[in-house]
Amino acid sequence: MKIADRIASIPPYLFAELDKRRAQVAARGVDVINLGIGDPDRPTFPGIVERMRQEVVRPEHHAYPAYEGARSFREACATYLSSRFGVDCDPDREIMAAIGSKEAIAHLIWAFVDRGDVALIPDPAYPVVRAHTLFCGGEPYSLPLRAESGFLPDLEAIPAGVARRATILYLNYPNNPTAAVADLAFFERAVDWCRRKDVLLCHDAAYTEITFDGFKAPSVLEVPGAKDVAIEIHSLSKTYNMTGWRIAFAAGSAAAIRALGVIKTNTDSGPFTAVQMAAAEALLGTPPQVLHEQNELYARRRDVMVEALRAAGVDAPRTRGSVYLWCPVPGGESSAAFCGRLLEETGVLVTPGNGYGAEGEGYFRISLTVPDERLREAARRIRDARRR
């Protein structure tokens, strides 16, 4: 049996490795608190579950779904984009349903990266983009995200020769893993750069609805003319606590949507139609107050953890978006050594920053998606470990 070379071309998936580590420590009887993965602890909002209950029994949903998504779902996406961001998208040409944003992002890479093409990928970043670039025989070009620049890449520093070979620029704000946010002015510069260099801008909007302290995240599609060069991937996973439902949508450039559609029609058959109906309910029927209260909850958790980390000598920033904290490792230890030691000494699992790229070395990521009492317990253990 010969396994394709591309399988060996990427490191093991970060979260699968962490899970092994967690299981080893738990097997010794340690009560492990997993702050490693960004999977919301709260259930999907009841109105969405109720809509699913009604839709799942309808036989017309039991056949293959429409490849591009049900028209009524795409219309709901368009209405959502218009009311939330003031953005107009044509449901027929500029919107496509996806089986989670991981799927959409991965397939977009296949639609845009040929062997030898360059994909411009922030470092650190959500690991899927780099992995699929390597699968395609493309070259990932790292754009360092550094604290001193607010974890925004310096696009003008990309060498002309690299830009000429680039076909896609991936961005994600609010950001995983750095929790940084971007304003519309940054997106304007990114759209302008992509237009000048003839590169597709893919904005991963997985966390636009999870923001704090009055910050409201913009859509890249708010930039006039963005649809000429940009596509944005919206996930319902984190906002509506729907990670298990696998539902997202892509919106923007009609050419990019068409190209993505070619890969998808040859790969999958679209999300379960009943899930799309429930997702439409999520997008249009969730009262703003519900999302506001959820954001307040995450902000409170952030404050609890930031205070504990600071007491433990970690210079933890107060973030304005996403469900993560991105913190510098104290005392010059490596990310892996610090996270390993924290797990051994306290039973608290956090992710080493270098798992998201070389620039993540010296950082670790904490996820706020565990129940309050577990988060408080983790905070207490971290504080106590420092005193010992």
Ligand SMILES: Cc1ncc(COP(=O)(O)O)c(C=O)c1O
């Ligand atoms: C930045 C980012 N993009 C995409 C995803 C994938 O989300 P989903 O496939 O559930 O929509 C995640 C999940 O953690 C993420 O952090």
